[in-house]
Amino acid sequence: MKIVSESELKEHNNATxxxxxxxxxxGSAIALPSFxxxxxxxxxxxxxxxxxxxxxxxxxIAPLISIRAEHAGLEYERSKWTGVGKMEIDRQAEEENRRWASLGMKDKAAEWAANHQxxxxxxxWALSVAAIGSYIMKDPLQTTPQKVVQVRVWAQGITIGVLIAAAVFTHAQRREAAANKTKNNDHTWAHVIEEQQRAKENAKAE
Structure with missing residues (x-):
């Protein structure tokens, strides 16, 4: 297990x-001109x-800050991968790319939604609130404060609905993961040993 140095922690923090x-x-470049x-x-x-x-x-803006910060941190971590561990990760990435290429559009869409829940x-939620808000704001019989209240009530209802849907979706994912747990044994350690052996053989050959 690699011990992370103070400088690496600082670099990771700076990257994030x-x-x-x-x-x-x-986010500002998108939001400000739009608004x-x-x-x-x-x-x-x-x-x-x-x-x-x-x-x-x-x-x-807030989701873009969170997503980009996380991606930047992961990119920094990947830049520090070396040796057999990096070879194993590259091998897994190549296998994942082949698996992804073999999927149909429907399966790709379902997997993308699961990975970006x-x-x-x-x-x-945002699109639903925007659509409802646009519809309510066109009502000529309500005052602006009344319209704002209506939008807020709808937003609360949509939030509850989205949370329920997310809970159902997450539960289904967990059941599927539990069902496939025994089928997908992790043999990473075996591949790492193979990579180590191959690296030793290459070193001797040189």
Whole structure:
């Protein structure tokens, strides 16, 4: 087991912070022009209170900060992989690429949704709230405060629905994982030994 040095921890932290800044910049580049355009072109949007507009910006920017920071940290970790461990990880990545290429579009879509569950849930929630908000804001019989209350009530209902759907989906994933547990034995250790033996043979040959 490799002992992580203080400098590596600092570098990892710096990489994560850099990723978070990149995510914030990307989110701002998407959110600010979009909200400026909405404010200019859509009268209903101009009537929204500032806190609600700010909440919309947070919905766009916050997930990008989190996702980009995590990816940056993982990229740094991969850059430090060396030796037999790196060879084994590269082998697994190659096998995964072949497996992915063999899947059909339906299976790829299902697996992508399973692997990006949080993004799917967040996106579904945001799109649903945006659609409901757009519909409610067109109602000429309600005042702006009434419309805001309606949007908030719908948002709460959608949140509960999304959480229930996520719980059902997660439970199904766990059942499938438990069913396949005995079928997918981990033989990574065997591959590592093979890689070590191959590395020794190559060293002797040189």
């Amino acid at each position: 912070i850099k990723g978070a800044v990149e995510g914030a910049a990307l 400026w355009l909405l404010n200019k072109r859509w009268p209903y949007y101009r009537q929204l209170p500032l806190p609600l507009k700010a909440f919309g910006a947070v919905i766009v 949080l993004s799917v849930i967040s996106g579904t």
